[in-house]
Amino acid sequence: MNRLHNATSPYLQQHADNPVDWWEWGPEAFAAARERDVPVLLSVGYAACHWCHVMAHESFEDDATARVVNENFVAIKVDREERPDVDAVYMEAVQAATGQGGWPMTVFLTPDRDPFYFGTYFPPEPRHGMPSFRQVLGGVADAWRGRREEVTEVAGRIVAELTQRGGVYAGLAGAETPGPDALRHAVAALAREYDGSRGGFGGAPKFPPSMVLEFLLRHHATTGSDPALEMAVHACEAMARGGIYDQLGGGFARYSVDAAWVVPHFEKMLYDNALLLRVYTHLWRATGSTLARRVAVETGEFLLRELRTAEGGFASALDADSADPADPEGHSHEGAFYVWTPEQLVDVLGAEDGARAVELFGVTAEGTFEEGASVLQLPGEEPEPELRARLFEARELRPRPARDDKVVAAWNGLAVAALAEAGALLERPEFLDAAVVAAALLLDVHRDASGRLLRTSRDGRAGTNVGVLEDYGDVAEGLVTLHNVTGDRRWLDAAGELLEVVLNQFTDESSGALFDTAADAEQLIRRPQDPTDNAAPSGWSAAAGAMLSYATLTESERHREAAEQALTVVTPLASRAPRFIGWGLAVAEALLDGPRRVALAGAPDAPETLALRAAALGATAPGLVITPDEEKPLADGRPAAYVCRRFTCDAPVTDPQWLREGLNARPGE
Template sequence: MNRLAGVTSPYLLQHADNPVDWWPWGPEAFEEARRRNVPVLLSVGYAACHWCHVMAHESFEDEATAGFLNERFVAVKVDREERPDVDAVYMEAVQAATGQGGWPMTVFLTPGKEPFYFGTYFPPEPRHGMPSFRQVLEGVDKAWTGRRDEVAAVAGRIGRDLAERASVYAVGSGVAELPGEGELHGAVVELTRSFDERRGGFGGAPKFPPSMVLEFLLRHHARTGSEAALQMVERTCEAMARGGIYDQLGGGFARYAVDATWTVPHFEKMLYDNALLLRVYLHLWRATGEERARRVALETADFLLRELRTPEGGFASALDADSLDAASGKNAEGAYYAWTPEQLEQVLGAADAALAVELFDVTGTFEHGSSVLQLLKDPEDEGTYREIRAKLFEARAGRPAPARDDKVVAAWNGLAIAALAEAGALLERPDLVEAAERAADLLIAVHLTAEGRLLRTSRDGRAGANAGVLEDYADTAEGFLALYAVTGESSWLQLAGELLDLVLLHFTDEASGALYDTADDAEQLIRRPQDPTDNATPSGWTAAAGALLTYAAYTGSARHRTAAERALGIVSTLGTRAPRFTGWGLAVAEALLDGPREVAVVGPADDPDRAALHLAALRSTAPGAAVAVGEPGDTEVPLLADRPLLDGRPAAYVCRHFACERPTADAAELAARLRGR
């Protein structure tokens, strides 16, 4: 066993018995490189990464390769999900140098952490124009020992280039105008240019679920009535729900499709994708009443509880893409999910198998005559369809299952908490709200330090050592705010406020209002990472802006609203140029333009009229509406203060900036008011 044996990361533990003498990221590894006067090999990946497994098997498990690597380098292994800051800094360098990125990420560093040579996956032999990994190691070693001055010059130039890139977001964001109607309309127009009208989504292959963009478009439709915005959401959500990217038997979405038609997925299932898409489909149902959207939202929620919930009540990071293929006896991508006509007949019998082949397009859409299930057309007989799905799901459960990365990431659990709390309330599934509360309790008990700081990960109820980054604070606050809206428990609002105060204190540049991805007292890397654009998850920058804006709506805090507005200046700069990567910021901007509306519902806790008003408020499509519910005379939450009953009956107040319309006791009237634009 190497030095990874005692860590909490499942990805690092996968490499604990490699012959490579791996070090975890830390000052000891770089001190060892200085002492030996050798470069550092930094290898970054994550547990559900297919090509990470391939490179590990081909190179890191090879004794000869490991021997050369151990002799000439200090090898450092990083789980990108535990250290997104390390990943972000060096991935930016990889992309700048090579024009592309990906995982496994392979970077060679000086003992001073400066990068000088980059790549991603390297094969064991030269292939398709790529050198072998051994050739790369030998070339870097020769450069280090024979051309050190060149290596130092390259490392210095890259460091300066990264510093210049970092300054772009810090300068000017504090004085940029807030995004207005022109910018938001321009973003929709720009999105229509890359929208795939026939197949949904944006751009070509590979195709990733555009969760944050869909959330923006739903809010834009709600605020402006834009049919173009709604049509892009409806077409994309239908195509994904029918496609192979969606698990037609068990619910839940794969990470992306390798094609433009959503047919063949990269089979790993990530917590963050499913939390975000659960919320998108829930909000689409809220806006349109579409039954398919409701079904997908519920199935995705059930997938989260069934397959990703940990014994401690949190949610695991991911399910692997690979699993054991019984036919070959080897691990293969998609083996758990793909079917042949013969396999269907074994489970269903000839008649139902023929119907399943037709329904699910089992015509060799994947590999070796197997298919990923798609739902090409709606079934004529719902009863038979449900019975077929149940039989296939039960049979599939007998296959070797994909491995699970069971570490709990604070940010992604925050996204899941928000989605499950809302789904439980809107779809009247109290078990989903309870699951959200239990996950939130785990974050408080395990991830929150005595000083009130967040730790990013835990596993088996044991906290990891890595400090939370901006997205952890922002998304956890988002989850707590959603729990407050649903439950009316003011402690969730208080906890969200404490996290957001830390965002203002440790992550915000006072001069410009820009936000950094790491705290001011976090480990210093070659630069302090800062990125306002979305990736697979909302950027920490705009997620924080959204949570700050919501918190200000509940409390009337000018300090938090001002911070949100200053942070949103970047959306004016990026929103019309790159809306596909600014979706969450655009969604928050929609809430800002709408107020956001503040809804105070007061009445006795057990009064059904209060419950009806509360549900009507939660089902409102008003962008980013802040919903508070409590007893008459509640003074803990400023939005509820001085809100009396209406003629002795529960009442709802609709406000903007704490200026309220006349109250109503009628749930239908409240719903109508909140639809007003």
């Protein structure tokens, strides 16, 4: 057992029994490299990563390979979900050097942390033009011993280039906030890139465009744009009917390996499902789609059933691989838990129902996946709930995928926001209850003595890694949303405390640009900074959205100005790269709409007040916030809602239907 046996990360613990003498990231590891005068092997991955498992089995569990590593390197293993800052700066180097990236990420560093050789997965034997991992190890070790000056020169040049590139986004900030033209141009650019036949954007692999879908729904709400709504509806239906969506248990896989959403990469991530739960809830709110409602409910049920931890947080992911009962040696295979053959369907359902399931779920004799197995899809009519329930119960008997039960602050913030809204809108009180418990966990466990966020916890015990910008932005977003739904001031006050840290520790005072790490965080080879979305909203956009909502609720000009400054980066990117700034565009829609603030006068628990709150939550005005207001008077002795933009409020409304209709109206109507 190596040094990883005490790690809080399940991914690191997966490597605790390796013969490789792993270290965790930290000054001790680099001090050991300097003392031994050897380079560092940095390996970055995450627990649900299929190819990380493959490289571990092939190389890190191999005694001969481990000897080469231990004799020539100090080996450091990093969970990218615990240290997104480390992952970001070295992934940027990998992509710049090789033109591509991915995990496992393999980087060789000097003892001063400067990178000089890069890659991702390396096979145990030379394959498809790739050298074997041992060949790479030998080549790097020889270069370090025999060509040290060349290695250090290369490392220095790479660090200088990364430092130069580091200011590109700060240079885009500080112009003007995005206006209606910028958002229209973004929709037009998205329409040009949209896959009109299969839904979504781009080819294979195809990822759920969660933040872009939220923007499109908001843009339709403010402008009535039919193209925006059509793209959102079509993409959501294509995903919901495809193999990327679990047709039996709910929830979405991380991405589709093909362009038609047929075969997923089977790992299920918390952030995807939190974001998509919110999107499908909002789609139902906007259109009344029964499919959207069903998918939202099932995804919420999936979160509570399969990702909720004993402490009430939400685990990071389910693995893509699981033990395959059909494998004579009991090996794990990707997708084994989820795929079916026609014979398996007949075995569970009988001949008649089995044949019907084969047709309904698009299962073929040849298989849509591997070895004659198919991923369940829903190309046509929906099966009866009883038939799905029988298949779900049979699947529950299969060996389950492993769960990464590490609780990540940012992704739990996304889950809090989604479950709070879905609970209220879909009348699922258990969703809202779960959001409240998860929010309490974040405040009670994920803050240190000074009130600063910690990135992760496990089994109710906080890790040591400090929160990054996305943690502050997403947790604040979740807390503000929870305040909108419940009216509880505790959540709003806690969001304000977190946003104060954003203003003091993450913000460049001269430009309003945001950094991904705090000013007093560990200094890496450069301070990471990126406003573009990846699989989840960027910390930059998440913080801007939370600050805008908080400013609207509290009438804080300081927070509004900070949000507006942060959103200036959206303007130049709106037409250039709208697919990668979706959450920023969504926040910009809220800014243009006001956003609107609904101040509720009346006893918080009075039926009339609750009816007004429910009506406001059911409105589509983007960025709308809701709060009790004891200073506002009742209307003829009855609870009332005041709709405000900035410092101007409309006349009070007492009828919930009038309130919702008024909030659904576009500015100027």
